[in-house]
Amino acid sequence: MADIDDRTLDPTRKGEPRGPDARRHVRTLADLARLAGVSAGTVSRALAGKTLVNVETRDRIQALARHHGFKPNQMASKLRTGRTGVIGVVIPLGQDRRGQISDPLFLRLLGHLADELAECGYDIMLSRAAPDGTADWLERISGSGMVDGIIVIGQSDQADVIEQVAHAYRPLVVWGQGRSGQTQCTVGTDNELGGRIAVEHLLASGARHLAFLGQTGAIEAAARYRGAAAAAQSAGAPFVHLPVDPAGEAMGPQIDRALAAADLPIEGIVAASDLVAMAALRILHERGRAVPGDVRIVGFDDLPFAAQTTPPLTTIRQEIAQGARALVERLKARIEGQPTRSLAMPPRIVVRQSTRS
Amino acid sequence: MADIDDRTLDPTRKGEPRGPDARRHVRTLADLARLAGVSAGTVSRALAGKTLVNVETRDRIQALARHHGFKPNQMASKLRTGRTGVIGVVIPLGQDRRGQISDPLFLRLLGHLADELAECGYDIMLSRAAPDGTADWLERISGSGMVDGIIVIGQSDQADVIEQVAHAYRPLVVWGQGRSGQTQCTVGTDNELGGRIAVEHLLASGARHLAFLGQTGAIEAAARYRGAAAAAQSAGAPFVHLPVDPAGEAMGPQIDRALAAADLPIEGIVAASDLVAMAALRILHERGRAVPGDVRIVGFDDLPFAAQTTPPLTTIRQEIAQGARALVERLKARIEGQPTRSLAMPPRIVVRQSTRS
């Protein structure tokens, strides 16, 4: 044993002339094992905190590892154990494939997911996927052993592809709109109910001629529109759809035109998102139409800036922190083979000045 | 050869009774090799598109792989090659350690990084790190062989820790504020110049009593303040600092108090960020102070919503798409061992209504 310890006295000297670049002190378990005078297996167990190794040996090895800044190679560990400790988070770009993740809500959801997953000891592999007509963008991630599970943020126009992959790949959960009869596990806001609540609030506040402002290409926005339209219809209130593109540079003129095109004097607006609502606030202000005096506006999402608009925005809040928690919880369940239920969270209206007379 | 092909006709039959759970058709190179009647090595080369294998053999194997939905295990590949194809993107939480990545600018930068890195074939490992006083949050990522390089978004209060790690770990680039004599490679906006430009614009627009609105705890904000203060001083203009916390729930009252506390009638405001500027717009509107009539406001960042405030916000634009490109380009250079230079991008003022009389 003494002769082995001798080596540790001069770690700069290479043991054998074979190593062409063996300057780095400790790169593998074996290196550390040599220094500690034990075997690699023992070091492995010691660093993992297993009980099969003497406490003082373990502490000694851990101290040695810390001193040399040694971290076991994760790739080898992952390969050996078959567990990666990584969750893939994928954002399909879909229709708005300008290459940039645009929806600020998704980015905030991502932030919350980072919190939740870090909490459970998972790392995040982030992919922004540009669907190419096949399911490859998803299978590339699910099939290559890089992750233990996948969270898809937003279905975009890929709900069918996701559904197909979900049949074969269990540890998969999706933020988005649930549909009856689906295999995939979705978590999201009840957008239809959100639209309904918005309209009912507008009606209660005295507005009668209503409009839905924003595109309905995204499945979530379509649901919001449906809910809003249904609520207006059952109240017998006039209701029009003014599609504007929040991605376009010139949302201002678009909204301008949309409002001008409406042949009714609009008294209440349900916006597809907070950003659209904010643009509407600005346009109306510039046109001399008072909010909430002449027109009332309800946004959607309750992003942080919604409280800072002029006037502050009444909006349908999506509980994304709670959603992130639900996503991770369900994913963990699925990883362990348990069945899960989809979740449509009830939205809550946050009333601020934009609808308060 | 014919007898070997026979095997491929009935892939459901297990070759040997040994596999206890061999239902999955093709899980390894060896499986596919058996089906194709070649060796595992050949399959590996065929799938990698190497030229050392006959073209028709290669196509046959590729077709077979596609048909069985086979994807080679990435962990094994990464381990063997020593190349992970993954870049770690880390966001230190630092002072605002409420557990949530709060700065919307960082999230947008992340989006652009996702684009750039995907372009180069890199995957992203996302970590939100809660610094604990040691350098461990960074070394955990750099030292464990999980990534080929690291991008740190925002130094928070960890510039020293990053600097220390940068000495030993080369493939590391940082979004943030550069300091002279540093080892780390930083890319960021010249915040000091941004502050100066903002003040000069305000002075030119006729405002004379100026204020900087927002906290200066973050190193970037501090630089903006320095630049603004210096510009005001050299012009002999009165200049005060009104610290408000953009994270706090009650930014409104805070701004209220800050403005009331100023013993001068403020005519021009430089805000630490667009979100702060937006809150100021709202407060001033509620207090009946006209923007830009009574007070002019300049924001910082030029986030998308800056164009939609009421009135639209003049702001110092940070070119984050360009910044993301520079970060990735420098990181790639460093991965290949080349030296790199830090970059402080000149900010550009985007003039909108909030300073236009």
Place this chain on the structure above:
DNA sequence: CTTTCTCGTGCGGTGATCAGG
């Protein structure tokens, strides 16, 4: 017989080297 540690094997793919035509 228990505690503590060593040994050998294999996770799955890759590249150098080697064999056959």
Place this chain on the structure above:
DNA sequence: CCCTGATCACCGCACGAGAAA
């Protein structure tokens, strides 16, 4: 000697079996 494909060792770690105390 060129072309195609096979062979074998190995990346670094983890786990089961078994040896030493």
